[in-house]
Amino acid sequence: MKAISKLKGMKPPLRNVADPSPLVNEFANFCHQWDLHRAMRAMDAMERHGVFADAITYSELIKCCSARGAVQEGKRVHEHIFCKGYEPKMFVVNTLLNMYVKFNLLEEAEDLFDEMPERNVVSWTTMISAYSNKLNDKALKCLILMFREGVRPNMFTYSSVLRACDGLPNLRQLHCGIIKTGLESDVFVRSALIDVYSKWSDLDNALGVFDEMPTRDLVVWNSIIGGFAQNSDGNEALNLFKRMKRAGFLADQATLTSVLRACTGLALLELGRQVHVHILKFDQDLILNNALIDMYCKCGSLEDANSAFSRMVEKDVISWSTMVAGLAQNGYSRQALELFESMKESGSRPNYITVLGVLFACSHAGLVEKGWYYFRSMKKLFGVDPGREHYGCLIDLLGRAGRLDEAVKLMHEMECEPDSVTWRTLLGACRVHRNVDLAIYAAKKIIELEPEDAGTYILLSNIYANTQRWEDVAEVRKIMTNRGIRKTPGCSWIEVDKQIHVFILGDTSHPKIEEIVRRLNDLIERVMRVGYVPDTNFVLQDLEGEQKEDSLRYHSEKLAIMFGLMNLSREKTVRIRKNLRICGDCHVFAKVVSRMEHQTIVIRDPIRYHHFQDGVCSCGDYW
DNA sequence: TTAGGGTTAG
Structure with missing residues (x-):
C-alpha cells in the first residue's frame, strides 16, 4: 500500500468529477444503487483510463463493500483511490479506516492510520472503537495521543473509549473529563457510562447517571435494566422494567433478555412464562431464545426448556451449552450427554463452558472413567485447556466416588491456585464421606480466601464440637466475634x-x-x-x-x-x-x-x- | 466519515 504522506501535495490525475465522463457517471450510478459487482467493473474501466470519481462516490462504494462484507473488493477500492498520486479527502480515508475496523483487519487499519498525514477526531475515534473492549490499553493510549496532537474528543470518542476502562478509578477519571467538556448530556455517552459503571458493579453511580437524565431512550432503559439484571439484583431490574413501561416505552429484544435474566436469578418461573408469551414476536432472536432456555433450566422446568430448545431454528454454542448444563444441573445427566453427542453431530464446536457441563453431567451420573476421558482429552478433542472450573468438576466427580486421595492429588496438579469454590467442592466430598481431618483443612482454606463467609466458620466450629475439640470451638467463635461475622438467616x-x-x-x-x-x-x-x-x-x-x-x-x-x-x-x-x-x-x-x-x-x-x-x-x- | 443496550459457568 502506498503511503499517503508520500503522495501529499501531488495534483489530482487526468480527470475528476468536474470533468464529466460517462465512465464516472456510470460508476456513480452503480455506487448509488449499491450494485457492487457493476460498480467494480466500472471502476476497472476508470482505472484503465486514469479517471477518478468524487470523494462522496468513493465513500459510498467503500460503505457498500463494508455492508456486503466484500473484503477483497474493499482492498481494491483502497488501491484504486491511492494510485497515480491521487490525494483522497480525509473523510474518504476515514471511511476506509472504518471498513477495515468492521472487517476486523486491525493491521490494515493501523497501517492506513499511521500513514495519514493528518487525522481528525473521526480518524482517532475509529481507531479507539477498534481497540475498545479488546485492546483496552491501546484504546486509552490513543486517547492520550489524540490529546497530544491537539485533537479534542467528542461524544463519539467518549462513548467508545468508556468501554476500554480498566477499573473504577479510570472510569471516574474519564467521567470527570466528560463532565468538564459538557458532553455528559449526550444520550450515547450516558448510556455508555451506565453500562460501564454496571460492568464494574458500581450500581449507585450507574443509577446516578440514569436519574439525572432529563430524557431517556430505549437503549438507556435497557442499559440500566441490564446493569441490575447482570449484577444479580433482579428485583431492582424488574422495578425499573415497570417504570420503563409506565414511561411509555415498548420492550425490545434486549429489554426482554434482561427481564428474563432477572426472572432466572430470582427463580420466578411464572413471571418468566408471562415474558415468554411476550417474546413470541421475536421468536427468531437467538440471544433472547438462549436466555429463555436458561430461564426454564434454572427455574427447574426442563420440559419447557426442552420444548423451547427444540423449537429454535438457529442454535449456537451458547444454546447447546445452556441446555447441556441445564440438564446436568437438574439431575438429567444421561440426557445431557446424549444432547452433547447431538451437538457434536450438528457441527457446533464445544467451548470452555460446554465442557464444564459435560464434566458436571459425568460427575452426577458417577461416570468416573468417562469424566477422566473428557478431562484428559478436552484439549485434543475440543481445543480447550482445562481451567480451574474443569478441575473443580473432576474433584467433584472423584469426591462423589469417594476417591478423596485422588481429588487432593488433582488439586496439587492444578496450574492455577485452587480458589474457595474448589476448596468448597472438596469440603462437600469430605461431608459425604465423613473425612473430618480433610474437612478441617479445606474449611480453613475457605476461611483464608473468604473471611466473611459465616457458614464456613460455623461448619468448622461444629466439626470441632463433634470431635470434642472444645478449645478449637472457642477459638473459632472468638474469631467470628472479633471479625463481626454473623450467620445469614436461612x-x-x-x-x-x-x-x-x-x-x-x-x-x-x-x-x-x-x-x-x-x-x-x-x-x-x-x-x-x-x-x-x-x-x-x-x-x-x-x-x-x-x-x-x-x-x-x-x-x-x-x-x-x-x-x-x-x-x-x-x-x-x-x-x-x-x-x-x-x-x-x-x-x-x-x-x-x-x-x-x-x-x-x-x-x-x-x-x-x-x-x-x-x-x-x-x-x-x-x- | 466516528459512538451506546441483551444469552451459557463461577
Missing part, C-alpha cells in the same frame, strides 16, 4: 399465584404463619410415622450447634414446602429457591414428603438443584 422463596412468599428462619411475619406451623407439625408427625427421623447430627453441616430439633422444624425450606403443599395441586411442582445451601435434615424431609404426598418438589440452593420425586433426589444425596 431464607426461602416460593411463587404461588404470581405472588412471591418469603420465609425466613425465626420470622413470623407471614400472614398465614400460624396455619403453616400447625400443618407443618402435623406433617412432621405423619412423616415420622413412616420412618423420618429428624437429623440432629450436625457433623459437617453449617448449622448452628445450639439448634435442636425444634428449630430444625421451622427451617425456611420446611415452611416453604408446607406452604406449597397447602396452595398447589398435586400435579404442580413445588418450586423453592433458598439463599443458603439446603440442610441435611430438610433434604431427608423433602425426600420423604415427595413420596408420601405424591408431590414433586424442586429446591434450588446457591450451588445445586434438588428435584425430589418419589423419595429420591436428583443430586444423589451429594451436595
Whole structure:
C-alpha cells in the first residue's frame, strides 16, 4: 500500500468529477444503487483510463463493500483511490479506516492510520472503537495521543473509549473529563457510562447517571435494566422494567433478555412464562431464545426448556451449552450427554463452558472413567485447556466416588491456585464421606480466601464440637466475634399465584404463619410415622450447634414446602429457591414428603438443584 | 466519515 504522506501535495490525475465522463457517471450510478459487482467493473474501466470519481462516490462504494462484507473488493477500492498520486479527502480515508475496523483487519487499519498525514477526531475515534473492549490499553493510549496532537474528543470518542476502562478509578477519571467538556448530556455517552459503571458493579453511580437524565431512550432503559439484571439484583431490574413501561416505552429484544435474566436469578418461573408469551414476536432472536432456555433450566422446568430448545431454528454454542448444563444441573445427566453427542453431530464446536457441563453431567451420573476421558482429552478433542472450573468438576466427580486421595492429588496438579469454590467442592466430598481431618483443612482454606463467609466458620466450629475439640470451638467463635461475622438467616422463596412468599428462619411475619406451623407439625408427625427421623447430627453441616430439633422444624425450606403443599395441586411442582445451601435434615424431609404426598418438589440452593420425586433426589444425596 | 443496550459457568 502506498503511503499517503508520500503522495501529499501531488495534483489530482487526468480527470475528476468536474470533468464529466460517462465512465464516472456510470460508476456513480452503480455506487448509488449499491450494485457492487457493476460498480467494480466500472471502476476497472476508470482505472484503465486514469479517471477518478468524487470523494462522496468513493465513500459510498467503500460503505457498500463494508455492508456486503466484500473484503477483497474493499482492498481494491483502497488501491484504486491511492494510485497515480491521487490525494483522497480525509473523510474518504476515514471511511476506509472504518471498513477495515468492521472487517476486523486491525493491521490494515493501523497501517492506513499511521500513514495519514493528518487525522481528525473521526480518524482517532475509529481507531479507539477498534481497540475498545479488546485492546483496552491501546484504546486509552490513543486517547492520550489524540490529546497530544491537539485533537479534542467528542461524544463519539467518549462513548467508545468508556468501554476500554480498566477499573473504577479510570472510569471516574474519564467521567470527570466528560463532565468538564459538557458532553455528559449526550444520550450515547450516558448510556455508555451506565453500562460501564454496571460492568464494574458500581450500581449507585450507574443509577446516578440514569436519574439525572432529563430524557431517556430505549437503549438507556435497557442499559440500566441490564446493569441490575447482570449484577444479580433482579428485583431492582424488574422495578425499573415497570417504570420503563409506565414511561411509555415498548420492550425490545434486549429489554426482554434482561427481564428474563432477572426472572432466572430470582427463580420466578411464572413471571418468566408471562415474558415468554411476550417474546413470541421475536421468536427468531437467538440471544433472547438462549436466555429463555436458561430461564426454564434454572427455574427447574426442563420440559419447557426442552420444548423451547427444540423449537429454535438457529442454535449456537451458547444454546447447546445452556441446555447441556441445564440438564446436568437438574439431575438429567444421561440426557445431557446424549444432547452433547447431538451437538457434536450438528457441527457446533464445544467451548470452555460446554465442557464444564459435560464434566458436571459425568460427575452426577458417577461416570468416573468417562469424566477422566473428557478431562484428559478436552484439549485434543475440543481445543480447550482445562481451567480451574474443569478441575473443580473432576474433584467433584472423584469426591462423589469417594476417591478423596485422588481429588487432593488433582488439586496439587492444578496450574492455577485452587480458589474457595474448589476448596468448597472438596469440603462437600469430605461431608459425604465423613473425612473430618480433610474437612478441617479445606474449611480453613475457605476461611483464608473468604473471611466473611459465616457458614464456613460455623461448619468448622461444629466439626470441632463433634470431635470434642472444645478449645478449637472457642477459638473459632472468638474469631467470628472479633471479625463481626454473623450467620445469614436461612431464607426461602416460593411463587404461588404470581405472588412471591418469603420465609425466613425465626420470622413470623407471614400472614398465614400460624396455619403453616400447625400443618407443618402435623406433617412432621405423619412423616415420622413412616420412618423420618429428624437429623440432629450436625457433623459437617453449617448449622448452628445450639439448634435442636425444634428449630430444625421451622427451617425456611420446611415452611416453604408446607406452604406449597397447602396452595398447589398435586400435579404442580413445588418450586423453592433458598439463599443458603439446603440442610441435611430438610433434604431427608423433602425426600420423604415427595413420596408420601405424591408431590414433586424442586429446591434450588446457591450451588445445586434438588428435584425430589418419589423419595429420591436428583443430586444423589451429594451436595 | 466516528459512538451506546441483551444469552451459557463461577
